[in-house]
Amino acid sequence: MQTTSAKYQQQKPQLLARTRVIKALAHPTRLFIVEELEKGERCVCDLTAMIGADVSTVSKHLTVLREAGIVVDDKRRNQVFYRLKVHCILNFFGCVESVLDSQRDEALRQ
Amino acid sequence: MQTTSAKYQQQKPQLLARTRVIKALAHPTRLFIVEELEKGERCVCDLTAMIGADVSTVSKHLTVLREAGIVVDDKRRNQVFYRLKVHCILNFFGCVESVLDSQRDEALRQ
DNA sequence: TGCATGTTTGGCAATATAGCCAAACAGATG
DNA sequence: CATCTGTTTGGCTATATTGCCAAACATGCA
Structure with missing residues (x-):
């Protein structure tokens, strides 16, 4: 029996699955798309106009x-x-904002 | 006035700030660390033993x-x-799991 | 059919990330 | 002071990501 890394190795498949979802959100353009889609469906052309990048780039993000x-x-x-x-992504952002708020508070205190 | 990309460009600083937080979570080792720290503080040595990578690697993730x-x-x-x-990261994962659940359901239906 | 509009895919160059080893650094202790 | 344990930093290579352009595809319509 291995004494080190057992715990991590055991959880790794699940961790990788979660990572794939989180990585998909880890880009400003994709975050923008998700927030825009919270308001309703959008065609690629609409999103491309709002983002101002090449259509092929937006298509790849999608x-x-x-x-x-x-x-x-x-x-x-x-x-x-x-x-x-999936419509819970906003909760997701709530937590991200908490992190950012806590950083802002800290910056003010210095 | 710019007709394209105005909306995205205007939000971009905020989107980048969020992205920095999300990117930090977008790695299996760092996800593991966060989940482990939910249970309480840990020293670098503890985490390194659980993860089974070089200490320098774990230190960089931290x-x-x-x-x-x-x-x-x-x-x-x-x-x-x-x-x-910040202690709301678990909510965060709740949403990620919803995404994964929905994928699993789909896989079963096919 | 031929052309216009809308989207995806292939391919490439630039940049960012991850992991290891070696070396530096910090505190505790003999 | 010398040494040990624990952690961080520097440097390098391998891999992944991003963005653009060009080309392929798909659909609608004259």
Whole structure:
């Protein structure tokens, strides 16, 4: 029996699964997309206009979010609409904001 | 007035700030550390033993978490103890699990 | 069919991340 | 002071990520 790393190794598959989801959110453009989709579905063209990057770049970001299971696409006519698949992402951000608030408080105190 | 990218550009500083926190969580080893610290403080040596990587690697992961404002360190004697600075990270994971659950359900249905 | 619009994919270059080893540093203790 | 334990930092290589352009695909419509 191995004495070191047992605990981590045992949990690793689960940790990797979670990491895949979190990594998908770890980019400003993808965060923007998620927040925008909280308001409702958007086509790639809408998102591209708001973001101001190449369409291919936005499309790849959407692929990352789709493969992570965060959004789903819906092809209608010659457009592709994306929407959130899971709607708890805002809670998620609440915690991120707590971290940032705590940093801001600290900065003020110095 | 700019017609494209205005919205994204305006929000970008905030999005980048959030991204820094999320990126810090986007690694299996760092996720493990956060979950372990939910239970209480741990010294670098404890974490290193559980993870089974080089101490320098673990130390660098801890630096990433510290710089993101997620953990704080406390040097006592010749050891350094880390603990969570913000305690809402578990809610965070709840949402990540929802994403994973929804993927699992889907896999079963196919 | 041919063309316009909207989206995805391939490919490449630039940048960022992760891991290990070696070395530096810090405190405790003989 | 010398040495031991515990931690961080520097440096390097390997790998992953990002963004753009060009090209391929898909759909709608003249």
